[in-house]
Amino acid sequence: MIEIVSRGRCIACDKCVEVCPTGVFDHGPDGVPLIARQSDCQTCFMCEAYCPADALFVAPRAHPLPEPPDEADLAERGLLGSYRRQIGWGHGRTPGALLAVGPPLPDAGGAVPAASPADVIIS
Amino acid sequence: MTELDLTADVLVAGGGPAGAWAAIKAAEAGADVILVDKGYLGTSGATAAAGTGVWYVRPEPAARERAMASREGLGGYLADREWMARVLDQTYANMNELAEVSRYPFPVGEDGAQIRRGLQGPEYMRRMRVRARRAGVRILDHSPVTELLVDPDGAVAGAAGHRRRHDRAYRVRAGAVVLATGGCAFLSKALGCDVNTGDGALFAAEAGAEMSGMEFSNAYAIAPxxxxxxxxxxxxxxxxxxxxxxxxxxxxxxxxxxxxxxxxxxxxxxxxxxxxxxxxxxxxxxxxxxxxxxxxxxxxxxxxxxxxxxxxxxxTVRGTGGIRLTGFDCSTSVPGLYAAGDAATREPICGGFTGGGSHNAAWAMSSGTWAGQAAARHARALGAGSARRPARGAGGAGLRPSAGARQPYREVVEAVQREVLPYEKNYLRHGARLAPALAALDQIWAQARRALHADGAEVARARSAAAMAAHARWMYASALTRTESRGMHKREDFPRQDPGQHYRIVSGGLDEVWTAPEPGLISVAAAS
The missing domain is CATH 3.90.700.10 (Succinate dehydrogenase/fumarate reductase flavoprotein, catalytic domain)
Structure with missing residues (x-):
């Protein structure tokens, strides 16, 4: 779930307010968005993908953490903005879609093909 | 607060891939189009947050034959060859459009050709939004539909809803409506699926449409x-x-x-x-x-x-049940109402086996295309005054309570989840567990129909709760009707496939739920 809107990093563009599919954020009085409905967060990471300032952190847990994680620690571990970086969004990056060639996957019956073209991504 | 009152030729409800394609294709056909989504076109739904393979098969007879045959048996021979062939053709065309019109950055293989068999959700849906805007589609984000509008003849004439960010009701009167609201994952927190609460199926049923394949609704996915x-x-x-x-x-x-x-x-x-x-x-x-x-x-x-x-x-996001279609144009049994993507049954191409991944993606772009084009045709045939027909709201449960003290939506959501999420009820199916679960759901529905209600933006949540209750009842009624194991629907008390039940099961009804075998033949290459 969304745990952090970094006051230090946020550029008050409201992008997260706009794109969150479950309407988790509200406009903040000083421009920094508020996590207004955390329990509605579906842990889809889309806000992070759209955040141009790497100011958001979505913990992978689908329920709120007892306490938000430490921002400095996340930054040190390279986790702030890591999803955006991995999908190649942001100026000067290569779109991740260009490189998205997955491993061979089983057919619907469950058998992993020995040597099929490694070109399938499925959800 | 005054209501926002709009008119359009075509209203599309839902901003996942099916809705986006429907809106774009309706606009390209000359229609004035409004797309509304409960979230945001670009991030909403099961596709945007994920990535997906796509059932993209070169138009070579042998490859197409293999593609069609691959899941036919797993689907219990309930898929249809003519639908499959059409979806393969349309998907091939749309994926090529993604490359050429939307400049989607497909990976390139060793032979220098683009590999067009998969899509990353965020990239795909970001580009679909851009294309919809370029096509002139008016987009209302964070604007869940709460009910359909119907004209005095019972034809669908638009929809009403609520703009969450403005806390303002809205109404769109239109010549035709495409429901592309997704399947129903019961707020399980499966990736990207919490917007998929089966709202469209409820709206469709309230207008008089049926469901099909609702027994194929027990998909569960692995997650850490x-x-x-x-x-x-x-x-x-x-x-x-x-x-x-x-x-x-x-x-x-x-x-x-x-x-x-x-x-x-x-x-x-x-x-x-x-x-x-x-x-x-x-x-x-x-x-x-x-x-x-x-x-x-x-x-x-x-x-x-x-x-x-x-x-x-x-x-039913990964299961294949949904609104029953009455033609290749993705029409439903209600005039002016079309369904696309996971909101519609995917039995035509998957039968009773999961549509997850490549098939659902192909279905979304194909059915979205056809529904959008057909809705545009329907609106044009009705003429210019179609958006100004007299129309009334068709919504019931959660919107127009009949009696008593107000029931909060959370109570309904939790009660439905208790009957639908547990593995021993929905996944590992047995009549002795399904029947009492259905009885409990009938009670949940009856009470919700009387007392479920909310104000302002919360109305949409009440409607989603009602939609989940309705969805679950069609699911279990259909699951009890199919006294065999076929496709993903496995009954511990009927572990074998019964050749005598080689038909689809149609369901519907709100206060009284019904099921019936679908008449007519399914065009398959091999019978069970």
């Missing part, structure tokens, strides 16, 4: 425990374990998923992706970066360490 990331495909490289580290025999991501479900009833189940070599590991990271978010952020090496897993309900 306590997380949302349901990317089951990569678990084909995994081994599953008991807590003591011994192998959970028979467990697997495809055929052995029920073994995991059964084990989870009494113990934790652990997993390690230990059958992936270096090359596969690297490809996984490139193909699906989001698969690794739970691991990287919790400091787990999924290739070396055991981690606990769970199964999250994906209902």
């Amino acid at each position: 425990e306590f997380t949302s990331v349901t990317k089951t495909a990569f678990y084909s490289y995994a081994t599953f374990y008991h807590e003591d580290g011994s192998v959970l025999e028979g467990a697997g991501s495809t055929r052995g998923r029920s073994v995991i479900a059964r084990a989870l009833l009494s113990e934790r189940v652990f997993c390690r992706i230990d059958r992936a070599d270096e090359e596969v590991r690297r490809a996984m990271r490139l193909a699906q970066p989001n698969f690794f978010l739970p691991f990287d952020r919790q400091g787990i090496d999924p290739f070396a360490e055991l981690f606990p897993v769970t199964l999250l309900a994906e209902g």
Whole structure:
């Protein structure tokens, strides 16, 4: 779930307010968005993908953490903005879609093909 | 607060891939189009947050034949060859449009040609939004539909809803409506699926439409425990374990998923992706970066360490039940109402087997295209005054309570979840458990119909709660009707496929739920 809107990093563009599919954020009085409905967060990471300032952190847990994680620690571990970086969004990056060639996957019956073209991504 | 009152030729409800394609194709056909979404066109739904393979098959007879035959048996021979052929053609065209019109950055193979068999959700849907805007589609984000509008003849004439960010009601009167609201995953927190609460199916039923294949609604996806990331495909490289580290025999991501479900009833189940070599590991990271978010952020090496897993309900998102279609134009039995994507049944191409991944993606773009084009034609045929017909709201439960003290939506959601999420009820099906669950759901519905109600933006939540209750009842009524095992619908009390039940099951009704075999033949190459 969304745990952090970094006051230090946020550029008050409201992008997260706009794109969150479950309407988790509200406009903040000083421009920094508020996590207004955390329990509605579906842990889809889309806000992070759209955040141009790497100011958001979505913990992978689908329920709120007892306490938000430490921002400095996340930054040190390279986790702030890591999803955006991995999908190649942001100026000067290569779109991740260009490189998205997955491993061979089983057919619907469950058998992993020995040597099929490694070109399938499925959800 | 005054109501926003708009008119359009075509209204599209839902901003996932099916809705986006419907809106674009309706606009390209000359219609004035409004698309409304409860979230945001670009991030809403099961596709945007994920990545998906696409059923993209070159138009070569042998390849097409293999593609059509591959899931026919798994689907219990309920898919239809003519639909499959049409979807393969349309998907091929749309994927090529994605490359050429939207300049989607497909990877390039060793032969220098683009590999057009998969899509990353965020990239795909961002580009669909851009294309919809360029086509002139008016987009209302954060604007859930709360009910359909119908004219005095019963034809659909638009929809009403609520703009969450403005806390303002709206109404769009239109010549035709496309429902592309997704399936129903019962707020299970499966990746991207919490917007998929089956709203469209409820709206359609209130206007008089039927469902089909609702027994195919017991899809569950593997995710690391306590997380949302349901990317089951990569678990084909995994081994599953008991807590003591011994192998959970028979467990697997495809055929052995029920073994995991059964084990989870009494113990934790652990997993390690230990059958992936270096090359596969690297490809996984490139193909699906989001698969690794739970691991990287919790400091787990999924290739070396055991981690606990769970199964999250994906209902009719990955199951194939949905609104019944009455033609290749994705019409329903209600004039002016069309359905596309996961809101519609995917039996035409998947039968009773999961549509998850490539088939649902192909279905979304194909059915979206056809529904959008047909809705544009329908609106044009009605003429210019069609958006100014007298129209009344068709909504019931959660919107127009009949009596008594107000029931909060959370109570309804939790009550429905108690009947639908547990593996022993929905996944590991048995008549002795389905029947009491359905009885409980009937009671939940009856009470909700009387007293479920909310104000302002919360109305949409009340309607989603009602939609989940309705969905669950069609599911279990259909599951009880199909006294056999076919496709994903496995009955412990009827473990075999019964050749006498080689038909689809239609369902419907609100206060009284009904089911019936669908008349007519299914065009298949091989019979069961």
